[in-house]
Structures are given as C-alpha cells and as structure tokens.
Amino acid sequence: MDPAIVDRTFAPVGPYVVSAAKVAEFATATQWRGAGVPPTFPILLLNDAMLAFLADVGASLERIVHGEQRFAYQRPIVVGDELTATLRVASLRALGGADVIGTVSTITDASGQVVCEAKATLVHSGATEEGAA
Amino acid sequence: MSAETPFEPQRFTLTRADLVRYAGASGDFNPIHWSDRVAGAVGLPGVIAHGMLTLGLVGSAIAAWTGDAEVVELGAKFTAPVVVPDDDGGVVVEVAATKVSSDNGLMTIAMEVRCGDAKVLGMPKATVRA
Incomplete structure (x- = not known):
C-alpha cells in the first residue's frame, strides 16, 4: 500500500440520522442490556467510511x-443525532506481507461538534495491490 | 478466573440466527459470517461471529454491570475467532470483569472475554462515568 495514504483524510460519510427504530434493531442484535444507544452503534457509519476508504485506495474488502x-x-449518541464520519489514515506498517493500517474516524454532529473518535486497525493481506478489485 | 470484582460474569448465546440478525442490523454482510463455503475457503474453521458483535456483547455487559452508565471509552483487539456452529445451541460468549478501578469520576473495567477455553478479545477495556 502506498505510504502516501498516511495522514490522508478521506471524504466524509453522512449525514446519518439516528432513528429509534434502527437503534432498537441494533440493540436487539447485540443483546443490549441497557437503555439508550449502544456504544458500538456508530459501526454503522464506520463500515461505510471504511468501504469508501478501501474503494478510494483500490483495496478489497x-x-x-x-x-x-x-x-x-x-458525549453519548442520542436518537435524532445527525452524524458524519471522517476517516483519516494515522499509520501504516508492513507485517509479514500484510499492511497494518491504523485509521481514526471522527464522528461529528450536525453542529460540527465531535461526538466520538473511533480508532480501527485494519490488516490488509497480500503483497500486490493490482489483484484487488 | 479468580479476580475479585463486584461484577458477575455475563453470558451471551450466539447462534447462526444471531449472526444473520447482526449482519442486517450492522450492514456488515461479509459472507465469512454466514457462509460455511466462504469461511472454509479463506481458511477459517467455520462461520465466525463479527468481531464487532462480540464487542457489542461487551458493551451490553458493561450496561448491565453499571446500570447503564455513560460509556466514555470502549475497545478491544480481535484476537481469536468465535466459531458459531450450524445447530440450535450455538456457542456461549462469557464476559468477565477482571479489574475495576475508579479515578476522578471515571470507572475503568478490564475484562476477559472467552468462548469456551479461548480468549477471543485482546485487552478488552471500558471506561464509564461513575
């Protein structure tokens, strides 16, 4: 993977409107034993941000x-929030033929305030990028 | 597991139906989470749970323990797969608190997350507003 991706910020994903129905569906799926919005809920946006990033750099899921x-x-996410996720590549290192990509996605609300910062490590295997669809 | 914490281990059963439900709820339709054929082709021992589903169960345990306290931080490494068989019983994921510390209005909970004998998450940790 091209080292030039480090420190690059990719196109924002969103706005995503948090609905009570989607929160309820996600809560059921994660056997949620609380009230409010589960703390892993923003993975919905982060998945989209990651897919957009992978498509941009020509890597395959x-x-x-x-x-x-x-x-x-x-602050906690609440129903009605309009969230946007912006992914930045923070680090890149090679590990036994794979690329270990450190990403930081900043999730902001409609007023531009930061709600959550999500760090993900993605391991991209394979020595060549030409084969990636 | 002999650590002294105020929290009882939380157990969650995962069946194939739960993986399908999580795929729909999260939008993560990677076939390694529902197709034996694809899971086998990439070298997995079988269909595996989404790592983020396991981390979601950790979030649920935290909510149960703390009476729904505000989560400030939550995270883990995905170190070993949770293999979910195609049967009615599924597998049990157990979330146990190993160390609880409080500082400055925040409570930090270190955990151990197991499926059978295997630790499936690395350094699972949460911080909540106490």
Whole structure:
C-alpha cells in the first residue's frame, strides 16, 4: 500500500440520522442490556467510511481483517443525532506481507461538534495491490 | 478466573440466527459470517461471529454491570475467532470483569472475554462515568 495514504483524510460519510427504530434493531442484535444507544452503534457509519476508504485506495474488502476497534466518546449518541464520519489514515506498517493500517474516524454532529473518535486497525493481506478489485 | 470484582460474569448465546440478525442490523454482510463455503475457503474453521458483535456483547455487559452508565471509552483487539456452529445451541460468549478501578469520576473495567477455553478479545477495556 502506498505510504502516501498516511495522514490522508478521506471524504466524509453522512449525514446519518439516528432513528429509534434502527437503534432498537441494533440493540436487539447485540443483546443490549441497557437503555439508550449502544456504544458500538456508530459501526454503522464506520463500515461505510471504511468501504469508501478501501474503494478510494483500490483495496478489497475480502483481504481486510478487522484487528482492533476503540471508541472514545465526548458525549453519548442520542436518537435524532445527525452524524458524519471522517476517516483519516494515522499509520501504516508492513507485517509479514500484510499492511497494518491504523485509521481514526471522527464522528461529528450536525453542529460540527465531535461526538466520538473511533480508532480501527485494519490488516490488509497480500503483497500486490493490482489483484484487488 | 479468580479476580475479585463486584461484577458477575455475563453470558451471551450466539447462534447462526444471531449472526444473520447482526449482519442486517450492522450492514456488515461479509459472507465469512454466514457462509460455511466462504469461511472454509479463506481458511477459517467455520462461520465466525463479527468481531464487532462480540464487542457489542461487551458493551451490553458493561450496561448491565453499571446500570447503564455513560460509556466514555470502549475497545478491544480481535484476537481469536468465535466459531458459531450450524445447530440450535450455538456457542456461549462469557464476559468477565477482571479489574475495576475508579479515578476522578471515571470507572475503568478490564475484562476477559472467552468462548469456551479461548480468549477471543485482546485487552478488552471500558471506561464509564461513575
């Protein structure tokens, strides 16, 4: 993978409007034992941000393994929030023929305030990028 | 597991139906989470749970323990797959708190997350507003 992607910021994804129905569906799927919005809920936006990033750099989802995920919240997400995710590549290192990509996605609300910062480590396997669809 | 914490381990059962439900809810339709054929082709021992589903269960355990406290930080490494068989029983994921510390209005909970004998998450940790 081209080292020039480090420090690049990719096109924002969103705005995504948080609905009570989607929160309820996600809560059921994660066997949520609380009220409010589950803390892993923004993975909905982060998936889209990651797919857009992979398409932009010509990498394929099939060769990506999710290695690590961390969320750091400024405030809880609430129903009605309009969220936007902006992904930046923070680091890139080679590990046994794979690229280990550190990404930081900043999730902001309609007023531009930061709601959450999400760090993901993506492991992209394979030595060549030409074969990636 | 002999650590002294105020929190009882939380157990969650995952069946294939739960993986399908999470795929729909999250939008992650990677076939390794529902197709034996694709999972086998990429070298997995079988269909595996989404790592983010396992982390979601951790979030649920935190909510149960803390009475729905505000989560400030949550994260883990995805270190080993949770293999979910195509049967009615599924597998059990157990989330156990190993260390709880409080500082400055924040409570940090370190955990161990297991499926059978295997630790499936690396350094799972959460911080909540106490």
